Amino acid sequence: MTPLLDLKSDGRSLADIILAPVLDAGIMPTVVDVGARNGMWTFPESYTRHACLIGFEPNPVEFEKLNAGRSDAEIYLASRGQARPVFKKEVYHPYALWDREEQRPLYITKGAGAATLMGDVHPKMKDHFQVHEGGASTRSVYDTHYQIESTEALACRTLDSLIPVGDKIDFLKLDVEGAEMRVLAGAAELLRRRAVLFVETEFQTFAYYAEHPLLGHQHAFLADRGFRLLDLQLNHARQRRGRSTLPAHNDRVPMAAGDAYLCLDPDNEPALQPLDLHRVAALSLALGFASWGLSLLRQAGLLAEQQISNIENEIRMRPLGRRRQLVNLWNAVPFAVDRMTARLRK
Template sequence: MTKRIEPATRDGRNLRFLKICRELLELPIVSVDVGADGGVREWGELATLCAIHAFEPRQNSFEELQRSLTEISQPYLTIHNTGLARTTGKHRLYVTRIPQASSLRKPKPASFLLKRWRQDNGFDVTQELEIDCISLAQFVQEEKISHIDFLKLDTQGSELDILLGGGDFLHEISVIKCEVEFVQLYEGQPLFDEVVGTLATYGFRLFAFEEGAEVYRKRIWSDCMFIQSKFTDQARLMRAAAILIHIGYYEEALWLLIDHGVPVEIHQRLATARMEDITPTRTKLWQGFRGGARKLLNTLGVLQIAKKIFK
């Protein structure tokens, strides 16, 4: 089942960053979120400039995702109650005690996790479901999607399978946020080195680690950020830079634009607008008050000097 919420309007909030994005970018920004349990969190107000596809095959999580939609994200979001896999067809989903650990790959035995990492039974399989899945290549073909600006993968060990299911379309993806593991939590699961190496063959460069889990400085998993190294399409390049700035990677966006010969002033406009938008209102008011007070004091000082001169 696919739930599509048609946009009533494409108007965004009165934010400088959105205004400049409308001016500089060819819209919409195309985003695909695979494993959207917990909500589509990256976009906020920028959702008004996006076409977002979210995948969540587990019915309970799918319904929770529907309930979590905000007024901002609703019109621009299409929710797919299906899974993505390397091949289209029926696949077995291993549902675990902690639902977020469910995977198309079977979790490693509980004894391994208990001894090495977790002190609970969260990875115990409580149910095995047969679910419908589609490959990334077939999905973009059916939806007539020519590119993906931002792809987020959080599927507990099947991320590389999903990527490989995209085939040559991987060249048409700009930014990827992908969960990777450094130890096998699922049977036959590809680890960090293999994911990074495979994406490198498609032109992707790892540029950041985000949240993850460590045990006494032994890294278990992490969300990794990847960017295409070379862009031949200026429109895709500009959307990628705007995405990086929106999620806080200002310097990475600057290097990306400089590498492709884009004037630094473009980055300055986008970055300055974004930083001003996220500055708390209270801080802005204080800065305005402080600036006004300084001008007043300067004026009073000039008046005092003038009085002394012309006394």
């Protein structure tokens, strides 16, 4: 399905039209990827070709793969004909972000994506939680993913120390295995001056490190700094408590993690400047928040109303794709049945 920003109006991509006021102001949108081992796949190339990517990957092996353009995700998706969107400028750093500058041990785990600064997991992870694979759950999450294999001495930095005063981060992605609040604390000055516009942060639904903030902690922290929660993505693997051969359709498996999307709230005071509103609008449309993004474009007032109407028409005519149409029809069935039952009762 064509990304929204790849759609065209008057022969130009929506990304080129929407980003024009930002680029004309001499601004290169900045995406910061904290825990970048698989590369940034969130945005279409119609957006990334105008933007700068700053990535942080502390795992030395994963950093080398990332820097060489050979991350696990790139290799896997290349075999299926997919290429990672290329940014106008890309810079990767081999250290972790934290709430202060210091040396800390990085715990390298069996699963490359679980390397962490937070130490070993609680024994309950070792004893109880199983990988959920369709109907069967016969492999321990700890044994396959979280088991510590080695440690590395690691230089930790703060985001505040790395982003020049006056610059802004359009999109901040956090995937740091329980250290999200530490990274945010190290961005206190950026957050104070509202220099981070949009956040995607991974969260867990239960604590399995000695120090482990959950979704509620992150939500409250960011809400206190002017952010609004827009959505949760819940497509992470679910985990069963103990071994089981129950079929998936006979079991409601608890979720273990997800991603939260938050942006600076346009209805908070002080009001966002038009250019910041416009930058949030561009990200919103890139992520599929279409009506929200259009509302922000109109509020920013940097495009003519006719341009925004043309963008809206292009989005309205965008084909959903057969799978999405079928999903929407299926989701509508319970409501249709409920309405029909109510009529029959009357």
